[in-house]
Amino acid sequence: MRELYFTQWMPISLDEAWAFFSDPSNLKDITPAHMGFVVTSAHHGRQMYAGQIIRYIVKPILGIPLKWCTEITHVADKQYFVDEQRFGPYAFWHHQHRFTEKDGGVLMEDILHYKVPFGLLGKVVDRIIVNREVNTIFAYRKKVLSERFGS
Template sequence: MRELYFKQWLPISLDEAWTFFSDPSNLKEITPAKMGFVVTSSHPGDRMYAGQIIRYIVRPLFGIPLKWCTEITHVVDRQYFVDEQRFGPYAFWHHQHHFTEQNGGVLMEDILHYKVPFGILGNLVDRMVVNREVNTIFAYRRKVLAERFRT
């Protein structure tokens, strides 16, 4: 299993950060276009909640569409939320999103645990492709957020 940690400071209020990141419709904006990321579930209301199911289609490799479903399992308003894969491309996916007011802005921290399926073969694919792609996605996200919020 991989454990990755990412952090980024943004010069925005905690309210602005929470509003943006807790809205599933914003995921497409911070995901590289080559991933073909589309949220396919509807999300009435404007509040994230524990038990919320979010469905996507994503094309991570060779343009092949994959269905992915995550559940928001934990939410502490304006502090953190956790999404966990219920079905999709990973054998395991647990992603924590933390938000802390700091130096007149917000420090965002992502703690990601994931495991690729297919045992030894999956571990090899992870080392050769998947881990690099996950890091590329988070680098893209960092760039887009810096531009969007002008850091």
């Protein structure tokens, strides 16, 4: 299993950070276009809540579309939320999003645990493709968020 840790400080209020990151419709804006990421579930303008199911289509490799379904399993308002894969490309996916007021802005932390399926073959694919792609996605996100909110 992989454990990845990413941080980003943004000169915005905690309210602004929470409003942006707890809205699933913003995910496409912070995901590279080549991923073909589309949220397919309706959210009806509701605030994020524990038990919320979010469905996506993503094209991570060779433009092949995959269905992905995550559940928001934990939410502490303006502190953190956790999404866990229920169905999708990973054998295991657990992603913590944490928000802390710091130095006149917000420190965002992402703690990601994931495992690729298919045993030894999956480990090879992770080493060659998946881990690099996940890191690329988070680097892209950091760039887009810096452009949008400042750094």
